Amino acid sequence: SAVISQKPSRDICQRGTSLTIQCQVDSQVTMMFWYRQQPGQSLTLIATANQGSEATYESGFVIDKFPISRPNLTFSTLTVSNMSPEDSSIYLCSVKTGGGNEQYFGPGTRLTVT
Amino acid sequence: AQRVTQPEKLLSVFKGAPVELKCNYSYSGSPELFWYVQYSRQRLQLLLRHISRESIKGFTADLNKGETSFHLKKPFAQEEDSAMYYCALRTGGGNKLTFGTGTQLKVEL
Numbered sequence: 001s002a003v004i005s006q007k008p009s010r011d012i013c014q015r016g017t018s019l020t021i022q023c024q025v026d027s028q029v030t031m032m033f034w035y036r037q038q039p040g041q042s043l044t045l046i047a048t049a050n051q052g053s054e055a056t057y058e059s060g061f062v063i064d065k066f067p068i069s070r071p072n073l074t075f076s077t078l079t080v081s082n083m084s085p086e087d088s089s090i091y092l093c094s095v096k097t098g099g100g101n102e103q104y105f106g107p108g109t110r111l112t113v114t
Numbered sequence: 115a116q117r118v119t120q121p122e123k124l125l126s127v128f129k130g131a132p133v134e135l136k137c138n139y140s141y142s143g144s145p146e147l148f149w150y151v152q153y154s155r156q157r158l159q160l161l162l163r164h165i166s167r168e169s170i171k172g173f174t175a176d177l178n179k180g181e182t183s184f185h186l187k188k189p190f191a192q193e194e195d196s197a198m199y200y201c202a203l204r205t206g207g208g209n210k211l212t213f214g215t216g217t218q219l220k221v222e223l
Contacts, residue, residue, distance in 0.1 A: 045212075058210070104159075
């Protein structure tokens with residue numbers, strides 16, 4: 001299994017600013033992902049964080065809005081840029097270990113944009 | 115495109131009653147189906163996957179390709195089963211999970 005921590009756990013931000021969310025895993029993992037869960041909705045994959053190269057974004061998500069870094073096999077960051085109230089969501093980091101098909105999820109970062 | 119449908123937002127049952135959480139999917143290829151659960155104030159965690167054909171905490175789910183369903187069942191609900199349940203689909207041997215909107219299960223005494 002993998003233990004995932006995220007910082008911050010929650011934040012309230014002003015419109016137009018940016019927030020960087022950190023994801024730390026207690027072991028090296030092959031795949032890291034970022035999901036978004038908007039109020040009352042399901043989880044949606046934003047992107048796959050690739051170690052040493054640019055992230056792979058899903059349809060509807062772009063690098064300028066959600067830049068992602070993954071400098072090593074245990075850490076990744078997601079930045080929510082130029083925030084608007086529509087960005088108010090829970091952002092979750094998820095990892096897949098090399099051994100199997102299971103994906104583990106972090107506790108999430110609850111973002112409120114005012 | 116793939117899609118997962120959970121028709122019930124909320125399901126209330128009495129303790130000891132059978133539970134069935136519905137999940138239907140749409141995907142033209144060979145799917146992998148999962149059930150995730152989120153208890154109050156806890157993170158999302160895997161409950162079971164169709165490949166394993168296992169029973170976890172008394173829950174089972176059978177993949178029915180003809181009906182494109184993966185309903186979650188438990189014969190006797192317990193109070194501690196109260197949680198949010200998400201059905202998820204992984205496609206094409208890739209890594210993307212597509213989630214349903216979730217069903218809040220409430221087990222009443």
